[in-house]
Amino acid sequence: MNLILFIIIFIFIIVLILIILKHIKMTRYLNYNSTFITGGKFNPSDIYYQDNIELHTKEEIIKNYLKEYVNAPDTASVIFNSGASESIANMFLWAKEISKFGVVVGSILDHPTVKENADNFGMEYTMIDFKKNEITLPEDTVMMFITGVSPKTGEIFPMSKIKKYNYLSEHEDSINNTVRQIKPLKVLDASQMIGKIKIDMIKDDLNAVFFSCHKFGGEFNTGVLIVNDGIIKYKPLIAGSQQEHMRGGTYNAYAYQNINKLLNEYSSQYNEKECKEIYETFIKELDKNKIEYYKPKLNHLYNTILIHLHGCNAKAIHTLAEYGIYVGSSTACTNSKKVKELRISYLNKSEFGKNTISKICKIIKEVDIDDNDDNEIDKDDDNDKIDDNNKIDNDDINDKNDNKILDKENGEIEEEIDKVNKLNDILKFEEEYI
Numbered sequence: 001m002n003l004i005l006f007i008i009i010f011i012f013i014i015v016l017i018l019i020i021l022k023h024i025k026m027t028r029y030l031n032y033n034s035t036f037i038t039g040g041k042f043n044p045s046d047i048y049y050q051d052n053i054e055l056h057t058k059e060e061i062i063k064n065y066l067k068e069y070v071n072a073p074d075t076a077s078v079i080f081n082s083g084a085s086e087s088i089a090n091m092f093l094w095a096k097e098i099s100k101f102g103v104v105v106g107s108i109l110d111h112p113t114v115k116e117n118a119d120n121f122g123m124e125y126t127m128i129d130f131k132k133n134e135i136t137l138p139e140d141t142v143m144m145f146i147t148g149v150s151p152k153t154g155e156i157f158p159m160s161k162i163k164k165y166n167y168l169s170e171h172e173d174s175i176n177n178t179v180r181q182i183k184p185l186k187v188l189d190a191s192q193m194i195g196k197i198k199i200d201m202i203k204d205d206l207n208a209v210f211f212s213c214h215k216f217g218g219e220f221n222t223g224v225l226i227v228n229d230g231i232i233k234y235k236p237l238i239a240g241s242q243q244e245h246m247r248g249g250t251y252n253a254y255a256y257q258n259i260n261k262l263l264n265e266y267s268s269q270y271n272e273k274e275c276k277e278i279y280e281t282f283i284k285e286l287d288k289n290k291i292e293y294y295k296p297k298l299n300h301l302y303n304t305i306l307i308h309l310h311g312c313n314a315k316a317i318h319t320l321a322e323y324g325i326y327v328g329s330s331t332a333c334t335n336s337k338k339v340k341e342l343r344i345s346y347l348n349k350s351e352f353g354k355n356t357i358s359k360i361c362k363i364i365k366e367v368d369i370d371d372n373d374d375n376e377i378d379k380d381d382d383n384d385k386i387d388d389n390n391k392i393d394n395d396d397i398n399d400k401n402d403n404k405i406l407d408k409e410n411g412e413i414e415e416e417i418d419k420v421n422k423l424n425d426i427l428k429f430e431e432e433y434i
Contacts (some may be wrong), residue, residue, distance in 0.1 A: 038214075058257055065260045066224055070190075070199040070209050070421060076228040080256055083223035084191045087115055087210035090225065090237035091187045092121045094208075095143035097235040098185065102142025109150040109157055111189070130298060135161040143185040148193035152343060154304030155296050156197070159204055185232060191215050195267040216266035219255040226426045271348040276302040278346060282357050289361045307342040312367045316392060 063078040079086060088111075095104060103124045106114050120126035123142075131134050135158075139143060146157050187208040190199055194211045201209055210225040212218075227234050227246065240248010272291075279302040286293050292308035342364070 004179065027251045028355055054109045056255075059253060061258055062256055069263070070201050070226055071203070073211070073225050073230065073257065074229050075248050076226055077234075077244065079225040079227060080241055080251045080253075081223045081225055081247055082109075082221050083212040083214070084189060084210055085113055085212075087208075088189070089117050089120075090147065090235075091185070091208060091210075092117045092123060093237050094171045094232075094235045096121050096123060097187055098232060099140070099142040102140050102184070103138050104143045104145055105137055105141050105184075106145040107147060107157065109153075109155055110145065110149040111147065111151060114145055121380060130161075134163050136163050143182040143187065145187055146196065147187070147189045148191075148199075149301060150245040151192050152304075152341070153294050153296055153306050154192075154301040155298040156193075156300055157373065158298060170208075183231070193301075195263055196270050196272075196303075201226070207232060213255070213259060217258055217262045219252070222252060222255045224259075228322065230431065232321065240254075250331045267348075269347045270303070272302065274347065278302070278349060278357075279305065280297060282344075285357045285361050291361060291367060291390065293363055303346050307344065308343055309340055309368050311343070311362070312339045312364075 009129050013062075018297070034396065055386045066072075066078050067076055081090075092104070095102065098120075101124075102125055104118055105126055105128055107130070113126050123348045126138075136197050144162070149156055185230050186205055187210070188199070188204070189211070190209050191211045191213070193199065199209060206230070208225065208227045210368075213222040214220045225247075233248065236245070236247050242248050242250065282305055283293065285305070286305075294306040294308065343375065344360070
């Protein structure tokens with residue numbers, strides 16, 4: 001009898017809650033804050049907002065797709081975050097949780113933020129030597145950070161060179177204390193290889209794979225971190241329960257709904273054979289025009305060419321985009337006014353018109369500024385300053401020099417823009433391919 005009464009009261013309470021929620025505008029808010037919609041936990045507002053259940057159901061489909069894409073173990077978890085930069089910081093936090101005094105081993109292919117995060121977390125960071133046939137890690141290595149493909153040069157990390165270790169063995173140190181050898185984390189930054197090179201977490205024994213979604217057409221400020229912490233417990237950078245305690249904080253759930261389609265489309269557009277043809281044609285033209293460029297020392301993708309410049313003003317480079325030539329400095333994080341490196345990337349032949357390579361070479365020669373020219377300008381300015389010292393007082397000198405610097409900078413920019421604007425005829429594209 002008591003049980004029946006309890007059931008009746010329980011049902012009455014649930015019905016009352018549903019009636020109240022039906023007439024409260026906060027229902028959707030409550031639903032958005034439900035972490036366990038697909039985890040078996042009951043959330044009354046789900047009944048009135050079926051689209052939210054569908055949203056989270058799609059998320060599970062996307063997560064399973066991403067795990068299959070990188071051949072992750074069944075125990076792996078998919079985390080949605082703000083991008084590769086957050087993942088890099090998270091990897092260092094995870095490594096430090098394992099050993100505060102361990103060494104992080106990276107490579108020359110790494111983005112500068114890898115070293116910066118090592119400094120922020122107070123960890124030692126060292127680079128491996130690619131010249132050796134076998135990559136050996138120090139015994140106190142706490143994390144092997146692998147940049148799959150260099151964002152600057154397209155060079156591919158030689159994964160097969162990493163020496164295999166038996167981390168389960170124990171040894172004695174110099175003080176005869178038994179020490180268990182550390183198994184380092186093995187993490188892969190796949191931002192530049194996603195959609196181009198196959199990723200296999202199981203085969204390469206990876207603890208984590210991450211990338212930024214905008215690299216293949218996704219929204220900015222969205223990223224994916226896939227973690228397998230079956231042996232080494234994962235440490236989240238942002239604590240909270242929103243993503244199964246793997247990451248806290250609200251994320252843009254809608255931004256991930258088409259990630260699988262975008263990734264498939266991007267992957268289908270990348271044509272390695274066509275990229276190689278463009279690359280070989282391009283370097284011949286660069287050699288012909290005596291333009292310096294980076295010659296890869298490792299196996300590399302053929303869709304990236306890094307060109308060395310004396311010092312082109314960044315504004316002139318940006319102007320090229322107006323004519324359909326999309327280029328960038330060596331890294332998006334540069335704050336220099338003068339661009340010293342120019343990275344040109346492509347996915348297939350259709351991005352280039354007839355004679356476009358020769359046109360780009362002509363433009364580079366037009367907008368590039370030789371360091372010697374800058375030195376001559378600096379010498380003239382120094383002479384002017386000496387003459388001014390004989391005519392006016394110190395306050396006037398400061399005011400005049402400030403105006404000169406501004407005039408000089410504005411003049412340089414206007415002059416370079418004029419140069420680019422005169423290249424309209426050169427920059428017209430043909431529909432025929434190379």
